[in-house]
Amino acid sequence: MHSTDGLTRRRLLQTSLIVGGLSAFGLKSSWASSPPSIDLPFSRGHRPLVAFPEKRPLMVMTTRPPQLETPFSIFDENIFTPNDAFFVRWHLANIPSTVDLHTFRLTIRGRVKQTWSFSLKDLQEQFDPVEVAAVCQCAGNSRGFSEPRVAGGQWGHGAMGNAQWKGVRLRDLLEKAGLEKDAKHIRFDGLDRPVADSTPDFLKSLSLDDVLTDHVLVAYEMNGEPLPFLNGFPLRLVVPGWYATYWVKMLNDIEVLNQEDRSFWMDPAYRIPNNSCGCIKPGEKASNKVPISTMRVRSFITNIVESANIRAGAKVRISGIAFDQGYGIDLVLVSIDDGQHWQAARLGKDYGDFSFRPWETHVALKPGRSYQLQSLAINRIGESQQREAKWNPNGYLRNAVDTIQVRTVSE
Numbered sequence: 001m002h003s004t005d006g007l008t009r010r011r012l013l014q015t016s017l018i019v020g021g022l023s024a025f026g027l028k029s030s031w032a033s034s035p036p037s038i039d040l041p042f043s044r045g046h047r048p049l050v051a052f053p054e055k056r057p058l059m060v061m062t063t064r065p066p067q068l069e070t071p072f073s074i075f076d077e078n079i080f081t082p083n084d085a086f087f088v089r090w091h092l093a094n095i096p097s098t099v100d101l102h103t104f105r106l107t108i109r110g111r112v113k114q115t116w117s118f119s120l121k122d123l124q125e126q127f128d129p130v131e132v133a134a135v136c137q138c139a140g141n142s143r144g145f146s147e148p149r150v151a152g153g154q155w156g157h158g159a160m161g162n163a164q165w166k167g168v169r170l171r172d173l174l175e176k177a178g179l180e181k182d183a184k185h186i187r188f189d190g191l192d193r194p195v196a197d198s199t200p201d202f203l204k205s206l207s208l209d210d211v212l213t214d215h216v217l218v219a220y221e222m223n224g225e226p227l228p229f230l231n232g233f234p235l236r237l238v239v240p241g242w243y244a245t246y247w248v249k250m251l252n253d254i255e256v257l258n259q260e261d262r263s264f265w266m267d268p269a270y271r272i273p274n275n276s277c278g279c280i281k282p283g284e285k286a287s288n289k290v291p292i293s294t295m296r297v298r299s300f301i302t303n304i305v306e307s308a309n310i311r312a313g314a315k316v317r318i319s320g321i322a323f324d325q326g327y328g329i330d331l332v333l334v335s336i337d338d339g340q341h342w343q344a345a346r347l348g349k350d351y352g353d354f355s356f357r358p359w360e361t362h363v364a365l366k367p368g369r370s371y372q373l374q375s376l377a378i379n380r381i382g383e384s385q386q387r388e389a390k391w392n393p394n395g396y397l398r399n400a401v402d403t404i405q406v407r408t409v410s411e
C-alpha cells in the first residue's frame with residue numbers, strides 16, 4: 001500500500017518534470033551557450049545531449065515525441081544498459097502525463113472465456129515472477145548509415161539496450177483468461193495516443209505461437225527497478241529476440257483476436273521485403289512484404305571509437321558485444337586487414353541467449369599506420385553478419401559487419 005502511494009507520487013513529480021523538460025528544450029535561450037552534443041558520422045547527425053526525467057544526458061533526435069539515443073560509449077562501460085541511459089522511442093506525442101497505480105489496470109479481453117483487469121499489484125502477487133536478460137533493439141537501429149539515405153529517424157548504433165527484465169509470463173495471463181478455440185493473434189495497446197485523429201493508435205500484434213513461450217513477459221521491472229516512465233512505466237511487453245516495435249510500452253490492453261491484425265502499425269507499417277535478406281536494390285520495389293520479426297545477428301567493437309588514434313603494440317586489446325535473436329552467439333571474428341584474415345575472439349560471460357555477449361581479443365598493430373578494424377558475429381545456427389550492408393527503404397534489419405577506421409601512434 002505504502003509503496004504504491006509512494007510510487008504514484010514519484011511518478012506525478014517526474015511527469016511534471018517531463019512536460020517542463022520538453023518545453024524547456026524548445027526554448028533555445030534556456031542555455032547560455034550551446035548544449036553539449038555528439039555528431040554522428042552522417043548528414044543531419046548532430047545530436048544535442050539533454051537529460052530528460054529519470055535519464056542522464058542522451059542524444060536527442062526529437063523531443064515530441066521523445067526519441068533519445070544512447071551514446072555509444074555506454075555500451076563499453078556496461079553489459080546491462082543502465083535505465084537512465086537506455087534509449088527512448090515513442091511514435092505518438094500524446095503520452096499521458098501521469099499514471100496513477102490506484103486506477104491503472106491491464107485488461108485482457110476479446111476471444112477469451114473471461115475478461116480480466118489486473119492492477120500492478122495483482123500481477124506482482126498472483127503470478128510467478130520471471131526474469132530474462134534481453135536486448136531491446138529498434139528495427140531502425142543504425143538506419144542513419146543507410147546508403148542511399150532512407151526516410152525515418154536517423155539513428156546511429158545506439159537505438160538498442162540490454163536489460164534484465166522481470167515480470168509475469170504473458171502465457172500465464174492468457175491461461176487465466178482462457179483462450180477461445182478460434183484465438184489466433186494477440187493485439188497490444190499502451191496508454192499513448194495520437195495527437196491528430198488521422199494518426200492511427202500504436203497497436204502491435206503477435207501470433208499465438210509467438211507468445212506462448214517461456215520468455216514473453218509483461219514486465220514491471222528493468223534492471224531491478226520499476227520501468228522508467230519513458231521506457232513504459234508501469235508495464236511493457238518484453239519479446240526477447242524480436243525487434244523492439246513489438247515491445248509495447250505503458251501496456252494496458254491485450255485483445256485476443258480470431259484473425260490477423262491488419263491495423264496500420266502491422267500493415268503497411270513495419271514490413272520488410274519477403275526474402276531471406278529482407279532487402280531490395282535501391283530503386284526497386286518489393287513485390288511482397290511481411291511483418292518484421294526477429295533480430296539479425298550483430299556485433300560491435302565498443303572499446304575503440306571511429307577515427308581514434310590508438311597506441312600501436314603487439315597486444316592491442318579489441319573488445320565489444322554481440323547478440324542475435326536468441327540462438328546465442330557461437331563465434332565472433334575480428335579482422336585488422338579489410339577482412340582478408342579473421343581471428344576468433346574470446347567470448348566473455350554468458351548472461352543468457354537473448355543478452356549482449358561480451359567478447360575480446362588482442363591484435364598486433366604497427367605504429368604510424370591506418371587500420372580498418374572489423375568484427376563479425378556468427379550465431380549457433382550458423383547465421384552470420386552481412387559482409388556488405390543490405391538495403392531496404394526503411395533501413396530495417398541493418399547488421400553489416402562493424403567497421404571502424406583507426407590510426408596508430410608509437411607505443
Ligand SMILES: Nc1nc2c(c(=O)[nH]1)N[C@H]1C(S)=C(S)[C@@H](COP(=O)(O)O)O[C@H]1N2
Pocket residue numbers: 086087088089090091092136137138139189190191192202230231232244245246247248249250251
Ligand atoms: N506504447 C508504445 N510502445 C512502444 C512504442 C510506442 O510508440 N508506443 N514504440 C516501440 C518502438 S518502435 C521501440 S524502438 C521501442 C522503444 O523502447 P524504449 O523507448 O524503451 O527504448 O518501444 C516500442 N514500444
Ligand SMILES: [Mo]
Pocket residue numbers: 089137138139140244245
Ligand atoms: Mo523502433
